[in-house]
Amino acid sequence: MENLGWILLEASIKAFVILNIVLLGAAASVYLERKVSAAIQDRIGPNRVGPFGILQPFADVFKLFFKEDIVPQAADKLFHALAPVISLGVAIAVYAVIPFAHYVEINGVKYYLGIAPDVNIGFLFILAMTSVGVYGITLAGWSSNNKYSLMGGLRSSAQMISYELSMGLSLIGVVLISSSFSLNDIVLQQSGWKWNVFLQPLGFLIFLVSAFAETNRAPFDLPEAEPELVGGYNTEYSGMKFGMFFLAEYANMATSSAFITLLYFGGWQLPFPAEWLGLQEGSIGLALAQFTTFMIKVGIFVLFFIWVRWSIPRFRYDQLMNLGWKVLLPLSILNVILTSIGVLIFK
Protein backbone atom coordinates (compact mmCIF):
# COMPACT_ATOMS: atom_id res chain seq x y z
CA MET A 1 0.00 0.00 0.00
CA GLU A 2 2.96 2.30 0.60
CA ASN A 3 3.84 1.90 -3.05
CA LEU A 4 0.28 2.81 -4.02
CA GLY A 5 0.48 5.93 -1.85
CA TRP A 6 3.60 7.10 -3.66
CA ILE A 7 2.06 6.41 -7.07
CA LEU A 8 -1.04 8.40 -6.15
CA LEU A 9 1.06 11.25 -4.73
CA GLU A 10 3.21 11.41 -7.87
CA ALA A 11 0.13 11.35 -10.11
CA SER A 12 -1.63 14.04 -8.05
CA ILE A 13 1.37 16.38 -8.15
CA LYS A 14 1.70 15.88 -11.91
CA ALA A 15 -2.04 16.37 -12.38
CA PHE A 16 -1.93 19.61 -10.37
CA VAL A 17 0.98 20.99 -12.39
CA ILE A 18 -0.54 19.93 -15.73
CA LEU A 19 -3.93 21.39 -14.78
CA ASN A 20 -2.28 24.71 -14.10
CA ILE A 21 -0.34 24.55 -17.34
CA VAL A 22 -3.54 23.80 -19.26
CA LEU A 23 -5.55 26.59 -17.66
CA LEU A 24 -2.73 29.12 -17.98
CA GLY A 25 -2.29 27.98 -21.58
CA ALA A 26 -6.00 28.51 -22.21
CA ALA A 27 -5.77 32.01 -20.73
CA ALA A 28 -2.70 32.72 -22.86
CA SER A 29 -4.48 31.54 -26.01
CA VAL A 30 -7.50 33.74 -25.25
CA TYR A 31 -5.13 36.70 -24.98
CA LEU A 32 -3.33 35.61 -28.16
CA GLU A 33 -6.61 35.26 -30.01
CA ARG A 34 -7.71 38.76 -29.09
CA LYS A 35 -4.35 40.29 -29.92
CA VAL A 36 -3.92 38.41 -33.23
CA SER A 37 -7.50 39.13 -34.32
CA ALA A 38 -6.91 42.78 -33.49
CA ALA A 39 -3.72 42.81 -35.56
CA ILE A 40 -5.49 41.12 -38.49
CA GLN A 41 -8.37 43.61 -38.34
CA ASP A 42 -6.02 46.57 -37.86
CA ARG A 43 -7.13 47.26 -34.30
CA ILE A 44 -5.10 47.48 -31.08
CA GLY A 45 -6.89 44.83 -29.00
CA PRO A 46 -6.89 44.62 -25.20
CA ASN A 47 -4.41 47.12 -23.77
CA ARG A 48 -5.91 48.36 -20.49
CA VAL A 49 -5.42 45.58 -17.90
CA GLY A 50 -1.76 45.12 -17.09
CA PRO A 51 1.14 45.80 -19.48
CA PHE A 52 -0.03 45.25 -23.10
CA GLY A 53 -3.34 43.99 -21.68
CA ILE A 54 -1.69 40.75 -20.56
CA LEU A 55 -3.98 40.41 -17.54
CA GLN A 56 -7.16 40.76 -19.64
CA PRO A 57 -8.04 37.00 -19.59
CA PHE A 58 -7.77 36.94 -15.78
CA ALA A 59 -9.97 40.02 -15.51
CA ASP A 60 -12.47 38.26 -17.80
CA VAL A 61 -12.49 35.16 -15.61
CA PHE A 62 -13.06 37.24 -12.46
CA LYS A 63 -15.89 39.05 -14.22
CA LEU A 64 -17.45 35.71 -15.18
CA PHE A 65 -17.22 34.48 -11.58
CA PHE A 66 -19.19 37.47 -10.32
CA LYS A 67 -21.89 37.33 -12.98
CA GLU A 68 -25.36 36.06 -12.20
CA ASP A 69 -25.88 32.46 -13.18
CA ILE A 70 -29.18 32.35 -15.06
CA VAL A 71 -30.84 28.99 -15.67
CA PRO A 72 -33.90 29.07 -17.95
CA GLN A 73 -37.13 28.01 -16.24
CA ALA A 74 -37.90 25.31 -18.80
CA ALA A 75 -34.39 23.89 -18.75
CA ASP A 76 -33.44 20.46 -17.47
CA LYS A 77 -31.56 21.68 -14.39
CA LEU A 78 -29.37 18.59 -13.91
CA PHE A 79 -28.03 18.38 -17.44
CA HIS A 80 -27.86 22.14 -17.82
CA ALA A 81 -25.38 22.15 -14.95
CA LEU A 82 -23.63 18.96 -16.01
CA ALA A 83 -22.94 19.84 -19.66
CA PRO A 84 -20.17 22.44 -19.12
CA VAL A 85 -18.52 20.13 -16.57
CA ILE A 86 -18.42 17.31 -19.13
CA SER A 87 -17.01 19.64 -21.78
CA LEU A 88 -14.20 20.98 -19.60
CA GLY A 89 -13.56 17.66 -17.85
CA VAL A 90 -13.08 15.79 -21.11
CA ALA A 91 -10.89 18.57 -22.50
CA ILE A 92 -8.59 18.33 -19.48
CA ALA A 93 -8.69 14.51 -19.12
CA VAL A 94 -6.86 14.16 -22.43
CA TYR A 95 -3.72 15.63 -20.87
CA ALA A 96 -3.34 12.48 -18.75
CA VAL A 97 -1.52 10.74 -21.60
CA ILE A 98 0.31 13.64 -23.26
CA PRO A 99 4.08 13.58 -22.68
CA PHE A 100 5.52 17.07 -22.15
CA ALA A 101 9.15 15.91 -22.24
CA HIS A 102 10.99 12.60 -22.01
CA TYR A 103 12.07 11.78 -18.45
CA VAL A 104 14.07 13.12 -15.53
CA GLU A 105 16.32 10.70 -13.67
CA ILE A 106 16.76 11.47 -9.97
CA ASN A 107 18.64 8.96 -7.80
CA GLY A 108 18.25 6.28 -10.44
CA VAL A 109 14.47 6.63 -10.60
CA LYS A 110 12.96 7.73 -13.89
CA TYR A 111 10.19 10.30 -13.64
CA TYR A 112 8.26 10.62 -16.88
CA LEU A 113 6.94 14.11 -17.57
CA GLY A 114 3.30 13.36 -18.09
CA ILE A 115 0.85 11.45 -15.90
CA ALA A 116 0.83 8.28 -18.00
CA PRO A 117 2.72 9.01 -21.23
CA ASP A 118 3.81 5.41 -21.72
CA VAL A 119 0.51 3.50 -21.66
CA ASN A 120 0.14 1.43 -24.79
CA ILE A 121 -3.27 2.93 -25.57
CA GLY A 122 -2.42 6.61 -25.10
CA PHE A 123 -3.24 7.41 -28.67
CA LEU A 124 -6.64 5.65 -28.59
CA PHE A 125 -7.43 7.27 -25.26
CA ILE A 126 -7.27 10.73 -26.85
CA LEU A 127 -9.54 9.61 -29.70
CA ALA A 128 -11.99 8.10 -27.21
CA MET A 129 -12.03 11.27 -25.11
CA THR A 130 -12.63 13.55 -28.10
CA SER A 131 -15.51 11.31 -29.16
CA VAL A 132 -17.01 11.59 -25.67
CA GLY A 133 -16.63 15.38 -25.78
CA VAL A 134 -19.70 15.52 -28.04
CA TYR A 135 -21.92 14.88 -25.02
CA GLY A 136 -21.10 18.19 -23.36
CA ILE A 137 -22.22 20.24 -26.34
CA THR A 138 -25.16 18.00 -27.26
CA LEU A 139 -26.54 17.98 -23.72
CA ALA A 140 -26.03 21.73 -23.39
CA GLY A 141 -28.09 22.24 -26.53
CA TRP A 142 -30.84 19.87 -25.49
CA SER A 143 -31.14 20.82 -21.81
CA SER A 144 -31.47 24.55 -22.49
CA ASN A 145 -34.87 23.93 -24.08
CA ASN A 146 -34.25 26.60 -26.67
CA LYS A 147 -34.52 26.04 -30.41
CA TYR A 148 -31.24 27.79 -31.22
CA SER A 149 -29.40 25.81 -28.59
CA LEU A 150 -30.91 22.55 -29.82
CA MET A 151 -29.98 23.30 -33.43
CA GLY A 152 -26.44 24.13 -32.32
CA GLY A 153 -26.18 20.94 -30.29
CA LEU A 154 -27.50 18.76 -33.13
CA ARG A 155 -25.19 20.39 -35.65
CA SER A 156 -22.21 19.87 -33.42
CA SER A 157 -22.92 16.20 -32.82
CA ALA A 158 -23.48 15.56 -36.52
CA GLN A 159 -20.29 17.44 -37.35
CA MET A 160 -18.16 15.69 -34.75
CA ILE A 161 -19.45 12.21 -35.65
CA SER A 162 -18.74 12.88 -39.33
CA TYR A 163 -15.22 14.18 -38.87
CA GLU A 164 -14.22 11.63 -36.23
CA LEU A 165 -14.14 8.98 -38.95
CA SER A 166 -11.67 10.72 -41.22
CA MET A 167 -9.68 11.87 -38.18
CA GLY A 168 -9.28 8.32 -36.88
CA LEU A 169 -8.53 6.87 -40.30
CA SER A 170 -5.94 9.54 -41.11
CA LEU A 171 -4.08 8.64 -37.90
CA ILE A 172 -3.83 4.95 -38.82
CA GLY A 173 -0.96 5.93 -41.12
CA VAL A 174 1.07 7.16 -38.14
CA VAL A 175 0.33 3.98 -36.21
CA LEU A 176 1.36 1.83 -39.17
CA ILE A 177 4.70 3.63 -39.40
CA SER A 178 5.53 3.57 -35.70
CA SER A 179 3.72 0.28 -34.93
CA SER A 180 2.74 1.50 -31.47
CA PHE A 181 -0.16 3.28 -29.77
CA SER A 182 2.09 4.71 -27.06
CA LEU A 183 2.62 8.44 -27.55
CA ASN A 184 6.13 8.25 -26.10
CA ASP A 185 7.08 5.54 -28.62
CA ILE A 186 5.66 7.59 -31.47
CA VAL A 187 7.69 10.62 -30.36
CA LEU A 188 10.90 8.64 -29.79
CA GLN A 189 10.58 7.13 -33.22
CA GLN A 190 10.61 10.60 -34.83
CA SER A 191 14.01 11.60 -33.41
CA GLY A 192 16.43 13.49 -35.64
CA TRP A 193 13.97 15.21 -37.98
CA LYS A 194 12.31 11.94 -38.98
CA TRP A 195 9.03 13.73 -38.46
CA ASN A 196 5.92 11.91 -39.54
CA VAL A 197 4.70 14.95 -41.43
CA PHE A 198 7.27 14.21 -44.15
CA LEU A 199 6.14 10.58 -44.40
CA GLN A 200 2.44 11.34 -44.03
CA PRO A 201 1.70 14.64 -45.80
CA LEU A 202 -1.78 13.56 -46.90
CA GLY A 203 -2.66 12.12 -43.50
CA PHE A 204 -1.44 15.30 -41.84
CA LEU A 205 -3.62 17.53 -44.03
CA ILE A 206 -6.70 15.37 -43.40
CA PHE A 207 -6.02 15.38 -39.67
CA LEU A 208 -5.51 19.15 -39.63
CA VAL A 209 -8.84 19.83 -41.36
CA SER A 210 -10.64 17.31 -39.13
CA ALA A 211 -9.08 18.88 -36.04
CA PHE A 212 -10.60 22.23 -36.99
CA ALA A 213 -13.99 20.55 -37.34
CA GLU A 214 -13.62 18.58 -34.09
CA THR A 215 -12.79 21.66 -32.05
CA ASN A 216 -15.69 23.62 -33.62
CA ARG A 217 -13.32 26.33 -34.72
CA ALA A 218 -13.80 28.57 -37.74
CA PRO A 219 -14.19 27.90 -40.63
CA PHE A 220 -16.18 24.97 -39.21
CA ASP A 221 -17.81 26.75 -36.26
CA LEU A 222 -21.33 25.93 -37.49
CA PRO A 223 -22.57 24.94 -33.98
CA GLU A 224 -22.22 28.54 -32.87
CA ALA A 225 -22.83 30.38 -36.13
CA GLU A 226 -23.95 33.76 -34.78
CA PRO A 227 -26.03 35.01 -37.75
CA GLU A 228 -28.35 32.00 -37.70
CA LEU A 229 -28.14 30.49 -34.20
CA VAL A 230 -27.57 33.46 -31.83
CA GLY A 231 -24.83 31.73 -29.81
CA GLY A 232 -25.56 28.12 -30.64
CA TYR A 233 -25.41 25.53 -27.87
CA ASN A 234 -24.28 28.05 -25.24
CA THR A 235 -27.00 30.64 -25.89
CA GLU A 236 -28.66 29.99 -22.53
CA TYR A 237 -25.46 29.92 -20.49
CA SER A 238 -24.09 32.72 -18.40
CA GLY A 239 -21.51 33.29 -15.74
CA MET A 240 -18.86 30.68 -15.09
CA LYS A 241 -20.86 27.94 -16.85
CA PHE A 242 -20.34 29.88 -20.04
CA GLY A 243 -16.75 30.39 -18.94
CA MET A 244 -16.26 26.64 -18.72
CA PHE A 245 -17.40 26.17 -22.33
CA PHE A 246 -15.11 28.99 -23.30
CA LEU A 247 -12.14 27.44 -21.49
CA ALA A 248 -12.98 24.01 -22.93
CA GLU A 249 -12.86 25.41 -26.46
CA TYR A 250 -9.38 26.81 -25.91
CA ALA A 251 -8.20 23.72 -24.04
CA ASN A 252 -9.43 21.60 -26.98
CA MET A 253 -7.54 23.83 -29.37
CA ALA A 254 -4.39 23.36 -27.31
CA THR A 255 -5.03 19.59 -27.18
CA SER A 256 -5.36 19.39 -30.95
CA SER A 257 -2.16 21.39 -31.35
CA ALA A 258 -0.38 19.12 -28.87
CA PHE A 259 -1.67 16.05 -30.69
CA ILE A 260 -0.52 17.39 -34.07
CA THR A 261 2.88 18.16 -32.54
CA LEU A 262 3.24 14.72 -30.96
CA LEU A 263 2.12 12.71 -33.98
CA TYR A 264 3.49 14.68 -36.91
CA PHE A 265 6.13 17.15 -35.68
CA GLY A 266 8.32 15.12 -33.37
CA GLY A 267 6.70 16.08 -30.05
CA TRP A 268 9.30 17.17 -27.52
CA GLN A 269 12.24 16.18 -29.74
CA LEU A 270 14.79 18.98 -29.99
CA PRO A 271 15.37 20.23 -33.55
CA PHE A 272 19.11 19.47 -33.11
CA PRO A 273 21.05 16.69 -31.32
CA ALA A 274 20.88 17.02 -27.52
CA GLU A 275 24.71 16.84 -27.33
CA TRP A 276 24.93 20.37 -28.74
CA LEU A 277 23.55 21.68 -25.48
CA GLY A 278 25.96 19.50 -23.54
CA LEU A 279 23.13 17.97 -21.56
CA GLN A 280 22.79 14.35 -20.54
CA GLU A 281 19.82 12.11 -21.14
CA GLY A 282 17.63 12.27 -18.03
CA SER A 283 19.00 15.55 -16.69
CA ILE A 284 16.66 18.32 -15.59
CA GLY A 285 18.20 20.77 -18.06
CA LEU A 286 17.46 18.53 -21.03
CA ALA A 287 13.91 17.92 -19.81
CA LEU A 288 13.41 21.69 -19.56
CA ALA A 289 14.75 22.16 -23.09
CA GLN A 290 12.42 19.45 -24.37
CA PHE A 291 9.48 20.99 -22.50
CA THR A 292 10.24 24.39 -24.05
CA THR A 293 10.51 22.84 -27.52
CA PHE A 294 7.17 21.10 -27.07
CA MET A 295 5.49 24.28 -25.85
CA ILE A 296 6.88 26.35 -28.73
CA LYS A 297 5.65 23.79 -31.26
CA VAL A 298 2.21 23.72 -29.64
CA GLY A 299 2.17 27.52 -29.54
CA ILE A 300 2.88 27.71 -33.27
CA PHE A 301 -0.14 25.51 -33.98
CA VAL A 302 -2.37 27.48 -31.61
CA LEU A 303 -1.32 30.59 -33.54
CA PHE A 304 -2.18 28.80 -36.76
CA PHE A 305 -5.66 27.94 -35.45
CA ILE A 306 -6.22 31.60 -34.54
CA TRP A 307 -4.82 32.86 -37.84
CA VAL A 308 -7.18 30.62 -39.82
CA ARG A 309 -10.20 31.68 -37.75
CA TRP A 310 -9.72 35.35 -38.60
CA SER A 311 -8.86 34.78 -42.26
CA ILE A 312 -11.36 32.29 -43.67
CA PRO A 313 -15.15 32.74 -43.78
CA ARG A 314 -17.50 30.11 -42.39
CA PHE A 315 -18.59 27.15 -44.53
CA ARG A 316 -22.22 26.44 -45.35
CA TYR A 317 -23.59 23.39 -43.53
CA ASP A 318 -24.02 21.20 -46.64
CA GLN A 319 -20.50 22.14 -47.78
CA LEU A 320 -19.19 20.99 -44.42
CA MET A 321 -20.92 17.61 -44.69
CA ASN A 322 -19.86 17.16 -48.32
CA LEU A 323 -16.26 17.90 -47.43
CA GLY A 324 -16.32 15.44 -44.54
CA TRP A 325 -18.00 12.50 -46.22
CA LYS A 326 -17.17 12.88 -49.91
CA VAL A 327 -13.64 14.29 -49.82
CA LEU A 328 -11.87 13.64 -46.51
CA LEU A 329 -13.19 10.11 -45.86
CA PRO A 330 -12.18 8.66 -49.28
CA LEU A 331 -8.85 10.48 -49.06
CA SER A 332 -8.14 9.06 -45.61
CA ILE A 333 -8.94 5.53 -46.82
CA LEU A 334 -6.57 6.13 -49.76
CA ASN A 335 -3.96 7.29 -47.26
CA VAL A 336 -4.33 4.08 -45.24
CA ILE A 337 -3.90 1.94 -48.39
CA LEU A 338 -0.87 3.92 -49.64
CA THR A 339 0.79 3.84 -46.21
CA SER A 340 0.21 0.10 -45.86
CA ILE A 341 1.84 -0.51 -49.24
CA GLY A 342 4.73 1.76 -48.26
CA VAL A 343 5.25 0.01 -44.92
CA LEU A 344 5.12 -3.38 -46.68
CA ILE A 345 7.82 -2.36 -49.17
CA PHE A 346 10.20 -0.36 -46.98
CA LYS A 347 9.99 -2.17 -43.63
Next chain:
Amino acid sequence: MNISYFFFIILSVLAVASAIVTISTKHPIRSAIALVVHFFMLAGLYLTLNAQFVAVMQILVYAGAIMVLVVFVIMLLNLSKDQSFEKKITFNNFGGIVLAGTFGLAVIYAFINLHPEPTSFPSHNLNFTTVQVIGRSLFTNYIVQFEAIGLLLTAAIIGAVLLAKRKLM
Protein backbone atom coordinates in the same frame (compact mmCIF):
# COMPACT_ATOMS: atom_id res chain seq x y z
CA MET B 1 -5.78 -5.35 -0.12
CA ASN B 2 -4.78 -5.06 -3.73
CA ILE B 3 -5.12 -1.81 -5.68
CA SER B 4 -7.02 -3.64 -8.43
CA TYR B 5 -9.41 -5.06 -5.83
CA PHE B 6 -10.00 -1.57 -4.44
CA PHE B 7 -10.85 -0.17 -7.87
CA PHE B 8 -12.91 -3.25 -8.69
CA ILE B 9 -15.25 -2.60 -5.76
CA ILE B 10 -15.73 1.10 -6.53
CA LEU B 11 -16.24 0.50 -10.24
CA SER B 12 -18.62 -2.43 -9.87
CA VAL B 13 -20.80 -0.59 -7.34
CA LEU B 14 -21.02 2.40 -9.68
CA ALA B 15 -21.63 0.13 -12.68
CA VAL B 16 -24.53 -1.64 -11.00
CA ALA B 17 -25.95 1.67 -9.74
CA SER B 18 -25.84 3.28 -13.18
CA ALA B 19 -27.35 0.17 -14.75
CA ILE B 20 -30.26 0.37 -12.29
CA VAL B 21 -30.75 4.06 -13.10
CA THR B 22 -30.73 3.20 -16.82
CA ILE B 23 -33.68 0.85 -16.55
CA SER B 24 -35.58 2.56 -13.76
CA THR B 25 -35.73 6.19 -14.92
CA LYS B 26 -38.60 7.17 -17.21
CA HIS B 27 -36.66 10.00 -18.75
CA PRO B 28 -35.09 8.88 -22.07
CA ILE B 29 -32.05 11.20 -21.96
CA ARG B 30 -31.30 10.41 -18.32
CA SER B 31 -31.52 6.73 -19.14
CA ALA B 32 -29.13 7.12 -22.07
CA ILE B 33 -26.60 9.12 -20.05
CA ALA B 34 -26.75 6.59 -17.21
CA LEU B 35 -25.93 3.92 -19.78
CA VAL B 36 -22.93 5.98 -20.91
CA VAL B 37 -21.74 6.15 -17.29
CA HIS B 38 -22.23 2.39 -17.10
CA PHE B 39 -20.02 1.89 -20.17
CA PHE B 40 -17.32 4.01 -18.54
CA MET B 41 -17.43 1.88 -15.40
CA LEU B 42 -17.21 -1.28 -17.51
CA ALA B 43 -14.19 0.20 -19.27
CA GLY B 44 -12.66 0.82 -15.86
CA LEU B 45 -13.30 -2.82 -14.92
CA TYR B 46 -11.52 -3.94 -18.10
CA LEU B 47 -8.58 -1.77 -17.06
CA THR B 48 -8.32 -3.58 -13.72
CA LEU B 49 -8.07 -6.80 -15.75
CA ASN B 50 -5.18 -5.27 -17.71
CA ALA B 51 -7.25 -5.24 -20.92
CA GLN B 52 -6.50 -1.68 -22.01
CA PHE B 53 -7.41 -2.13 -25.64
CA VAL B 54 -10.84 -3.56 -24.84
CA ALA B 55 -11.39 -0.76 -22.33
CA VAL B 56 -10.63 2.00 -24.82
CA MET B 57 -12.69 0.30 -27.53
CA GLN B 58 -15.59 0.12 -25.09
CA ILE B 59 -15.48 3.90 -24.68
CA LEU B 60 -14.67 4.67 -28.31
CA VAL B 61 -17.33 2.45 -29.87
CA TYR B 62 -20.13 2.29 -27.32
CA ALA B 63 -19.92 5.56 -25.39
CA GLY B 64 -18.40 7.59 -28.22
CA ALA B 65 -20.30 6.38 -31.26
CA ILE B 66 -23.36 4.27 -30.58
CA MET B 67 -24.69 6.17 -27.57
CA VAL B 68 -24.07 9.52 -29.28
CA LEU B 69 -26.35 8.31 -32.09
CA VAL B 70 -28.94 7.17 -29.55
CA VAL B 71 -28.88 10.55 -27.76
CA PHE B 72 -29.04 12.22 -31.16
CA VAL B 73 -32.18 10.30 -32.10
CA ILE B 74 -33.84 10.96 -28.73
CA MET B 75 -33.16 14.66 -29.15
CA LEU B 76 -34.39 14.75 -32.75
CA LEU B 77 -37.65 13.04 -31.80
CA ASN B 78 -37.81 15.38 -28.81
CA LEU B 79 -38.97 12.60 -26.49
CA SER B 80 -39.81 13.81 -23.04
CA LYS B 81 -40.81 11.96 -19.90
CA ASP B 82 -42.85 8.92 -20.88
CA GLN B 83 -46.26 9.18 -19.20
CA SER B 84 -47.76 6.13 -20.89
CA PHE B 85 -46.54 3.57 -18.36
CA GLU B 86 -49.39 1.46 -17.09
CA LYS B 87 -49.70 1.56 -13.35
CA LYS B 88 -52.20 -1.28 -12.95
CA ILE B 89 -51.10 -4.90 -12.95
CA THR B 90 -52.41 -6.78 -15.96
CA PHE B 91 -52.02 -10.50 -16.66
CA ASN B 92 -49.10 -9.78 -19.01
CA ASN B 93 -47.30 -7.65 -16.46
CA PHE B 94 -47.80 -10.23 -13.75
CA GLY B 95 -46.52 -13.03 -15.99
CA GLY B 96 -43.47 -10.95 -16.85
CA ILE B 97 -42.69 -10.32 -13.19
CA VAL B 98 -43.00 -14.02 -12.34
CA LEU B 99 -40.76 -15.08 -15.24
CA ALA B 100 -38.14 -12.42 -14.44
CA GLY B 101 -38.20 -13.46 -10.77
CA THR B 102 -37.70 -17.12 -11.68
CA PHE B 103 -34.79 -16.24 -13.94
CA GLY B 104 -33.27 -14.09 -11.21
CA LEU B 105 -33.54 -16.94 -8.69
CA ALA B 106 -31.97 -19.34 -11.20
CA VAL B 107 -29.03 -16.98 -11.75
CA ILE B 108 -28.52 -16.54 -8.00
CA TYR B 109 -28.72 -20.33 -7.48
CA ALA B 110 -26.18 -20.89 -10.24
CA PHE B 111 -23.77 -18.37 -8.76
CA ILE B 112 -24.07 -19.82 -5.25
CA ASN B 113 -23.36 -23.32 -6.53
CA LEU B 114 -20.38 -22.17 -8.56
CA HIS B 115 -18.16 -21.84 -5.45
CA PRO B 116 -16.05 -19.26 -7.22
CA GLU B 117 -12.35 -19.43 -6.49
CA PRO B 118 -11.01 -16.07 -5.37
CA THR B 119 -9.24 -15.26 -8.61
CA SER B 120 -6.08 -13.25 -8.57
CA PHE B 121 -5.81 -10.19 -10.76
CA PRO B 122 -3.39 -10.52 -13.65
CA SER B 123 -0.07 -8.90 -12.90
CA HIS B 124 0.90 -5.77 -14.76
CA ASN B 125 3.68 -7.45 -16.70
CA LEU B 126 1.23 -9.59 -18.61
CA ASN B 127 0.90 -8.43 -22.17
CA PHE B 128 -1.62 -10.83 -23.57
CA THR B 129 -4.14 -8.06 -24.14
CA THR B 130 -2.03 -5.54 -26.05
CA VAL B 131 -3.09 -4.47 -29.52
CA GLN B 132 -0.29 -6.46 -31.16
CA VAL B 133 -1.34 -9.73 -29.55
CA ILE B 134 -5.03 -9.17 -30.29
CA GLY B 135 -4.23 -8.29 -33.90
CA ARG B 136 -2.03 -11.36 -34.35
CA SER B 137 -4.65 -13.74 -33.01
CA LEU B 138 -7.40 -12.05 -35.05
CA PHE B 139 -5.44 -12.61 -38.25
CA THR B 140 -4.28 -16.15 -37.48
CA ASN B 141 -6.48 -18.24 -35.18
CA TYR B 142 -9.74 -16.37 -35.73
CA ILE B 143 -9.32 -15.32 -39.36
CA VAL B 144 -12.53 -17.02 -40.54
CA GLN B 145 -14.67 -15.41 -37.86
CA PHE B 146 -12.96 -12.06 -38.45
CA GLU B 147 -13.67 -12.18 -42.18
CA ALA B 148 -17.24 -13.27 -41.52
CA ILE B 149 -17.78 -10.22 -39.29
CA GLY B 150 -16.23 -8.05 -41.98
CA LEU B 151 -18.66 -9.46 -44.53
CA LEU B 152 -21.59 -8.92 -42.17
CA LEU B 153 -20.61 -5.29 -41.54
CA THR B 154 -20.22 -4.64 -45.28
CA ALA B 155 -23.67 -6.07 -45.90
CA ALA B 156 -25.08 -3.89 -43.11
CA ILE B 157 -23.47 -0.75 -44.56
CA ILE B 158 -24.80 -1.51 -48.06
CA GLY B 159 -28.23 -2.13 -46.58
CA ALA B 160 -28.13 1.18 -44.69
CA VAL B 161 -27.10 3.07 -47.83
CA LEU B 162 -29.91 1.39 -49.82
CA LEU B 163 -32.50 2.31 -47.19
CA ALA B 164 -31.32 5.91 -47.03
CA LYS B 165 -31.03 6.31 -50.80
CA ARG B 166 -34.42 4.82 -51.69
CA LYS B 167 -36.05 8.21 -52.00
CA LEU B 168 -33.29 9.55 -54.23
CA MET B 169 -33.39 6.71 -56.75
